Amino acid sequence: MILLSAIIQTFETEFLAAYQSRLLPSQRQALAAMKHCRTSQSPVMLAQCADCDSQSFVPHSCGHRNCPHCQQHESQQWLERQLQRQVPAAYFLLTFTLPKELRALAWQQQRTLYDLMIRCSWETVKTFAQNDRQLQGKAGAITVLHTHSRRLDYHPHVHLVMPAAAIDADKRLWRTKRGSKNPTGYLFNHKALAKVFRAKLLEAMTQEELALPGRYPEKWVVDVKSVGRGDKALVYLGRYLYKGVIQEKDIVACRDGQVTFRYQDSKTRQMRTRTLPGAQFLWLILRHVLPKGFRRARNFGFLHPNSKRLIQLLQVLLGVNPNRALAWLRKRPPLKCRCCGGDMRIIKTQMPPSSLRLAVPTTG
Numbered sequence: 001m002i003l004l005s006a007i008i009q010t011f012e013t014e015f016l017a018a019y020q021s022r023l024l025p026s027q028r029q030a031l032a033a034m035k036h037c038r039t040s041q042s043p044v045m046l047a048q049c050a051d052c053d054s055q056s057f058v059p060h061s062c063g064h065r066n067c068p069h070c071q072q073h074e075s076q077q078w079l080e081r082q083l084q085r086q087v088p089a090a091y092f093l094l095t096f097t098l099p100k101e102l103r104a105l106a107w108q109q110q111r112t113l114y115d116l117m118i119r120c121s122w123e124t125v126k127t128f129a130q131n132d133r134q135l136q137g138k139a140g141a142i143t144v145l146h147t148h149s150r151r152l153d154y155h156p157h158v159h160l161v162m163p164a165a166a167i168d169a170d171k172r173l174w175r176t177k178r179g180s181k182n183p184t185g186y187l188f189n190h191k192a193l194a195k196v197f198r199a200k201l202l203e204a205m206t207q208e209e210l211a212l213p214g215r216y217p218e219k220w221v222v223d224v225k226s227v228g229r230g231d232k233a234l235v236y237l238g239r240y241l242y243k244g245v246i247q248e249k250d251i252v253a254c255r256d257g258q259v260t261f262r263y264q265d266s267k268t269r270q271m272r273t274r275t276l277p278g279a280q281f282l283w284l285i286l287r288h289v290l291p292k293g294f295r296r297a298r299n300f301g302f303l304h305p306n307s308k309r310l311i312q313l314l315q316v317l318l319g320v321n322p323n324r325a326l327a328w329l330r331k332r333p334p335l336k337c338r339c340c341g342g343d344m345r346i347i348k349t350q351m352p353p354s355s356l357r358l359a360v361p362t363t364g
Contacts (some may be wrong), residue, residue: 001248001249001253002248002251002253002254003248004034004037004067004068004069004246004248004251004282004285005034005035005036005038005039005249005277006254007038007254007259007282008031008035008282009035009280010254010278011259011278011279011282012031012282014278014279015278015279015282015283017279018279018283019277019279019282019283023286024289024294025290026289026290026291026292027286027287028095029056029064029266029268029284030064030066030067030080030286031282032287033062033063033067033173033314034062034064034066036062036066036141037061037062037064037067037069037283038059038060038061038069039059040059040297040353041353042059042061042062042353043059043060043349043350043351043352043353044058044059044060044351044352044353045057045058045059045349045350045351046058046061046346046348046351047335047344047346047347048344048345048347049262049337049339049340049343050342050343050344050346051340051342052337052339052340052342054337054338054339054340055347056337056338056344058145058335058346058353060349061173062130062313064273065242065243066168066243066244066285066288066289066301067243067244068240068243068244068246068247068248069138069240069241069243069248069256070168070243072242072243074239074242075238075239075242075243076230076238078241078242078297079234079235079238082142082147082238083231083234085299085303085308085311086096086163086229086230086318086320087140087163087165087175087311087314087315087318088176088318088319088320089163089164089165090163090164090176090177090185090228090229090231091161091162091163091164091227091228091229091230092162092163092164092185092187092224092225092226092227093159093160093161093224093225093227093230094121094159094160094161094162094193094223094224094225095158095159095160095185095222095223095225096113096117096120096121096124096157096158096193096197096222097155097157097158097220097221097223097297098113098117098156098157098224099216099217099218099220099221101213101215101217102212102213102216103154103156104153104213105211105212105213106156107154107287109210110290110291110294111291111294112208112210113156113205113210114145114147114156114290114291114294114296115294116201116204116205116208117145117156117157117158117201118143118145118195118298119204120157120197120200120201120204121143121158121160122141122143122160122298122300122301123329124193124196124200125139125141125162125188125193125282126138126139126141126198126300126301128192128193128196129166129194130166130175132166132188134175134176134177134178135164135165135166135171135176135177136166136175137166137167137168137173137175138166138167138168138169138182138301138302139158139162139165139166139300139301139302140162140163140165140166140167140300140301140302140303140304140307141161141162141296141299141300141301141302141303142160142161142162142234142237142297142298142299142303143158143159143160143161143297143299143300143330144158144159144161144208144237144241144296144297145158145296145297146159146240146289146296147158147238147288147290148245148286148288148341148362149213149264150263150264150265150266151188151274151324152245152246152261152263152274152285152288152290153234153284154287159233159237161227161230161233161234161237162303163189163227163230163259164176164177164185164187165177166216167202167302167310171251174317174318186225187224187226188224190223190224191222193199193222193224194219194220194221194222196219196222197220197222202325206260221345237297240294241297244285244288245285245288246261248311248363250262250263252273252276253275257277257278258275258276258277258278259275259276259277259281260273260274260277261273261274261281262274265360269357287300
């Protein structure tokens with residue numbers, strides 16, 4: 001497997017010469033962190049076997065949310081939290097896409113426009129749920145911002161997962177959309193959603209005094225897809241939530257100054273490859289690093305963390321066991337001893353790399 005850290009080591013000088021003036025502070029930090037992740041230059045941990053007392057040094061991960069090595073545990077925890085909030089209703093995956101004419105503005109005003117996209121997508125479905133004849137209440141949704149296409153091009157869009165259900169707080173009623181349990185169930189009209197989303201986002205951008213381009217399309221794109229109980233949609237979103245935009249197993253070649261990676265074509269579902277100069281490949285990865293502190297995943301409505309007690313009450317009243325949804329999740333694998341195969345525990349962390357040379361691990 002070709003490591004991203006090795007690609008950075010190979011092409012960093014060339015990359016900085018070409019793109020240094022365009023890099024944001026958050027992108028510089030990501031580059032530095034991923035360059036040393038789990039290498040001989042990273043800090044180490046000292047682990048000890050519970051059975052044979054043998055010790056070994058383990059390189060620290062960088063912990064950056066864009067590193068393909070790191071944040072597996074955090075991604076798993078996020079997924080567990082979402083599954084614990086599942087309710088008895090059919091789920092839908094909605095995708096709100098920013099037109100290409102507005103992508104240059106999005107790049108220049110990332111923090112502002114990304115936030116507006118998330119909030120306006122939620123406000124759109126919130127309005128539809130309140131006006132829907134069968135729902136007429138407060139909806140709940142999970143939103144995740146993505147900035148990349150499958151080819152890793154700049155393509156900002158918001159994925160929104162929501163159950164076809166709503167709460168009427170005044171009448172204390174729980175309503176679901178009749179017929180939506182069918183795999184081909186209907187939630188809202190995608191053309192109507194796109195029209196309202198367009199109006200809300202343009203109005204919000206005007207209020208923020210963002211300079212709109214001279215031309216942008218009248219018709220925008222919102223996709224609505226039935227996703228059953230929502231499990232697989234949440235797994236898909238969680239995959240890119242903390243671990244960057246590419247898995248190292250998809251980097252298939254690095255030679256002659258070129259990097260080749262594979263991706264699945266969104267239309268044909270066939271695997272394809274894309275080859276780029278090494279410096280351009282790094283730029284493709286780093287331009288999807290979000291501004292520092294920006295939250296790409298947010299919960300709204302009755303799925304907000306503040307509604308935890310309400311969800312628990314609903315699950316009790318409706319006979320839902322949230323632990324069933326967690327049964328298929330894999331637990332974090334323990335660190336195994338090379339000598340006896342027993343479980344190891346970390347006894348010291350953040351040791352300098354020189355510890356590997358100054359100390360000799362003991363073997364029981």
